Amino acid sequence: xxxxxxxxxxxxxxxxxxxxxxxxxxxxxxxxxxxxxxxxxxxxxxxxxxxxxxxxxxxxxxxxxxxxxxxxxxxxxxxxxxxxxxxxxxxxxxxxxxxxxxxxxxxxxxxxxxxxxxxxxxxxxxxxxxxxxxxxxxxxxxxxxxxxxxxxxxxxxxxxxxxxxxxxxxxxxxxxxxxxxxxxxxxxxxxxxxxxxxxxxxxxxxxxxxxxxxxxxxxxxxxxxxxxxxxxxxxxxxxxxxxxxxxxxxxxxxxxxxxxxxxxxxxxxxxxxxxxxxxxxxxxxxxxxxxxxxxxxxxxxxxxxxxxxxxxxxxxxxxxxxxxxxxxxxxxxxxxxxxxxxxx
Amino acid sequence: xxxxxxxxxxxxxxxxxxxxxxxxxxxxxxxxxxxxxxxxxxxxxxxxxxxxxxxxxxxxxxxxxxxxxxxxxxxxxxxxxxxxxxxxxxxxxxxxxxxxxxxxxxxxxxxxxxxxxxxxxxxxxxxxxxxxxxxxxxxxxxxxxxxxxxxxxxxxxxxxxxxxxxxxxxxxxxxxxxxxxxxxxxxxxxxxxxxxxxxxxxxxxxxxxxxxxxxxxxxxxxxxxxxxxxxxxxxxxxxxxxxxxxxxxxxxxxxxxxxxxxxx
Numbered sequence: 001x002x003x004x005x006x007x008x009x010x011x012x013x014x015x016x017x018x019x020x021x022x023x024x025x026x027x028x029x030x031x032x033x034x035x036x037x038x039x040x041x042x043x044x045x046x047x048x049x050x051x052x053x054x055x056x057x058x059x060x061x062x063x064x065x066x067x068x069x070x071x072x073x074x075x076x077x078x079x080x081x082x083x084x085x086x087x088x089x090x091x092x093x094x095x096x097x098x099x100x101x102x103x104x105x106x107x108x109x110x111x112x113x114x115x116x117x118x119x120x121x122x123x124x125x126x127x128x129x130x131x132x133x134x135x136x137x138x139x140x141x142x143x144x145x146x147x148x149x150x151x152x153x154x155x156x157x158x159x160x161x162x163x164x165x166x167x168x169x170x171x172x173x174x175x176x177x178x179x180x181x182x183x184x185x186x187x188x189x190x191x192x193x194x195x196x197x198x199x200x201x202x203x204x205x206x207x208x209x210x211x212x213x214x215x216x217x218x219x220x221x222x223x224x225x226x227x228x229x230x231x232x233x234x235x236x237x238x239x240x241x242x243x244x245x246x247x248x249x250x251x252x253x254x255x256x257x258x259x260x261x262x263x264x265x266x267x268x269x270x271x272x273x274x275x276x277x278x279x280x281x282x283x284x285x286x287x288x289x290x291x292x293x294x295x296x297x298x299x300x301x302x303x304x305x306x307x308x309x310x311x312x313x314x315x316x317x318x319x320x321x322x323x324x325x326x327x328x329x330x331x332x333x334x335x336x337x338x339x340x341x342x343x344x
Numbered sequence: 345x346x347x348x349x350x351x352x353x354x355x356x357x358x359x360x361x362x363x364x365x366x367x368x369x370x371x372x373x374x375x376x377x378x379x380x381x382x383x384x385x386x387x388x389x390x391x392x393x394x395x396x397x398x399x400x401x402x403x404x405x406x407x408x409x410x411x412x413x414x415x416x417x418x419x420x421x422x423x424x425x426x427x428x429x430x431x432x433x434x435x436x437x438x439x440x441x442x443x444x445x446x447x448x449x450x451x452x453x454x455x456x457x458x459x460x461x462x463x464x465x466x467x468x469x470x471x472x473x474x475x476x477x478x479x480x481x482x483x484x485x486x487x488x489x490x491x492x493x494x495x496x497x498x499x500x501x502x503x504x505x506x507x508x509x510x511x512x513x514x515x516x517x518x519x520x521x522x523x524x525x526x527x528x529x530x531x532x533x534x535x536x537x538x539x540x541x542x543x544x545x546x547x548x549x550x551x552x553x554x555x556x557x558x559x560x561x562x563x564x565x566x567x568x569x570x571x572x573x574x575x576x577x578x579x580x581x582x583x584x585x586x587x588x589x590x591x592x593x594x595x596x597x598x599x600x601x602x603x604x605x606x607x608x
Contacts, residue, residue: 056441057602073599075352075447083445089438093372102368105361106446108353150442154350 005067007033007080007157007189009053014062016048023048025213026062031191033157035184037200037221038193040210046193047086049210050160053191054083066158079107082156084147086163086193092136096127096146099135100153107154114153121149126175140167148176152183159183159190165199177202197224232257233274233297237281240291242267245284253280265293355455358448362456363463366430370464375425379465382421383472386413391479403491406480410498411561414469415552419505420532422468424525426461427513432524435603450599458514458591466506473499494560501559504583508551509536511590518597541565545572551586554579 009031016024024045040046051057052064055071055078064071071077091099097118104114122131125145130138135146148164161180165173180203184190194200200207201221209217209224217224239245246259246267255273262268271277274297285292353361370376390409399405434440443453477495481488512531517524540550543566547553557563558579563571 051441054441054445056444073450075449078445078449079350079352079447081445083441085438085441087438091369091439093369098368102361102365103442103446106353106358106365106443106448108350108357108447 007187008065008067009158009189009191010063010065010068011049011052012063012065014052014059014064016045016052016057016060022213024052024059027210027213027215028062029208029215029218031189033184033187033189034206035180035190035192035204037204037207038191038210039195039197039200039207039224040193041195044195044211045213046195046210047162048213050083050162050191050193053158054081054160056083079154080156081158081160082151082154083160084144084151084162084164086166088140088143088167090135090138090143090146093134095132095134096122096138096142096149097131099146100131100150103150104153109154117153117155118149121153122146124152124179125149126172141169141172144168145172145176148179152179157188159188161190161192163194164192165194165196197221233271233277234268235271235274235277235281236262236266236268236294236296237285237292238266238294239285240265241288245281245288245290248284248288249277249280252284253277256280352447352449353452355449355452358452359456359459362443362448362453363460366457366460367464370426370460376464379422379425379468383418383468386418387472387476387479389413390476394480402480402484402487406476406491406495407561409476409480410473410559411556411564414473414498414502415505415556415559415561418469418472419502419509419552419555420536422465423461423506423509424513424528424532426465427458427510428517428524428528430457430461430514431518431598431603432521435521440603444603451595454514454518454591454595454598458510458594461514462507462510465510466503469502469506470499473502498559498561501555504558504580504587505551505555508555508583508587508590511587511594512536515590515594515597518594518601521603543567543570547571548574548582551583554583558583 009029011027011029014024014027015022027049038046038049048057052059053066053071055066055074058072066077067080069077071081094102097115100118100121101111101115104117105111107114109117119128119131122128122145125148127142127145127149130142135143138146144164144167148161151159151161159180164176164180168176180190180192184204192200192203205221207219207221207224208215237245242261242265246261246269249267249269250256250259253269253271253273253276255271255276256269257272258270260268260270269277269281281295284290386409390405390413393399393409394402394405431440434443444450448456473495477488477491481491509532513524513528516527516531520527536550536552540547540553541564547565554574557574558576565571
């Protein structure tokens with residue numbers, strides 16, 4: 001056993017493309033020990049970034065360094081990395097114990113040590129009763145936990161989790177989140193990708209937002225929440241008298257910018273003050289006795305926020321040297337970056 | 345903050361770990377059953393011919409069975425089964441990241457896969473040859489002992505050919521993962537089988553032909569008399585060099601490839 005350098009992940013002006021398709025564009029960042037949420041809609045480049053860090057891919061331009069070394073095909077770095085892939089793929093004919101033991105052996109442990117470590121890892125993720133069963137018969141949550149056990153069986157200090165909570169039940173989710181926190185507290189860099197904001201909120205305040213292959217913001221999760229409230233919202237109401245409701249809300253709510261009528265039974269408000277708009281709409285519905293069939297906000301989601309940030313930044317948000325220096329140009333408020341601990 | 349870490353495993357330990365894992369996977373798969381069935385059919389057909397028809401010269405029958413059944417069929421089929429999908433199937437089932445992420449390294453991965461495929465293929469072929477030998481000469485103990493050296497030579501030639509075909513299948517399986525089986529089949533069918541029948545020195549491109557000469561089997565195919573005779577040691581060198589080239593190619597491809605991970 002030997003002492004190692006501190007765990008770190010660094011990307012410097014890193015881009016990755018496949019033919020004409022750009023998967024990642026000019027990403028610069030540095031991650032230090034702790035949990036980092038990697039947020040982005042499907043297809044935004046989260047998985048590509050994870051694979052670059054894991055050494056499965058090489059950047060087309062720029063560099064990725066893990067513990068100050070390039071990870072691609074580098075056993076010294078790979079020893080320190082654990083990846084839980086997004087794909088629901090396992091060796092179906094193997095038991096979880098056999099699978100995780102094999103992974104520990106491939107990491108350099110002797111068979112007896114490997115089995116002991118595998119058993120402990122599976123126990124940590126609550127699979128002790130099922131670890132002698134073939135994984136082909138596992139539920140989705142159990143499969144996720146088996147994948148996570150192989151991720152940590154060799155005690156890596158860079159842990160990459162690609163949507164690890166997909167398909168898990170509340171019990172599995174609790175177990176997984178506890179283990180992730182524990183590993184981060186022990187000094188590991190944990191990069192946790194998801195497109196669901198509240199999954200990250202349960203784990204960390206440090207988040208990276210990625211959209212269309214660009215790092216559009218990095219900062220505190222609560223400020224991301226604030227951004228969700230601040231960016232223009234569409235509030236759509238399906239009711240019996242949409243024009244009358246539209247007139248009433250427009251007359252009484254200063255934050256409403258425009259009113260449109262997508263159909264005969266719908267009215268849609270664009271507002272810079274969604275909280276006030278929701279209150280006003282509710283009040284007018286009650287006072288006017290409207291028959292409401294639906295009230296929705298099509299863009300109160302992370303995806304809408306990502307699009308908003310990309311549009312605001314003219315497609316160059318928060319990337320390159322600015323991101324590396326802690327300035328995320330896509331974030332409209334300075335506060336959104338002040339806690340970006342990962343700044344270089 | 346610094347954490348103690350285990351050093352990356354040595355190349356030998358890496359190969360051994362991959363070997364064990366791959367062997368366990370192959371032994372549980374359907375391919376091994378298919379290979380055993382093919383082997384049993386060849387051996388059973390020969391034994392039926394031996395005892396139902398009762399040929400005058402069992403030695404000749406044995407040679408024909410080895411020539412047609414082993415060199416003409418099983419030597420292609422069995423290494424193909426265990427090596428053409430060694431990397432391609434991991435890509436297809438999306439389990440390759442589990443292996444590439446480990447500090448065994450890509451050379452360790454390639455060699456571990458290769459040697460496990462070779463071991464299982466050769467184990468089955470050699471076992472089949474031994475069973476065939478015992479079965480054919482069961483009623484003639486003297487012939488059984490007299491023919492031992494010839495059978496051992498055939499097993500040796502088969503082993504060399506297995507090394508070569510395993511490397512060939514692994515090479516195509518890692519180079520073109522989307523069509524690994526097709527490419528290996530085309531190579532085995534067009535170059536190894538068909539060209540091994542052609543006259544003059546054209547058949548020298550076929551490793552199967554070289555291996556049959558090492559085994560001491562008679563030349564087959566077209567215009568046999570036009571094919572130059574070659575020393576056994578030259579045949580051994582040709583197969584060995586070809587094997588090393590193919591294995592080196594497979595190692596290079598696996599070491600450098602990103603296996604379309606970004607497209608998944």
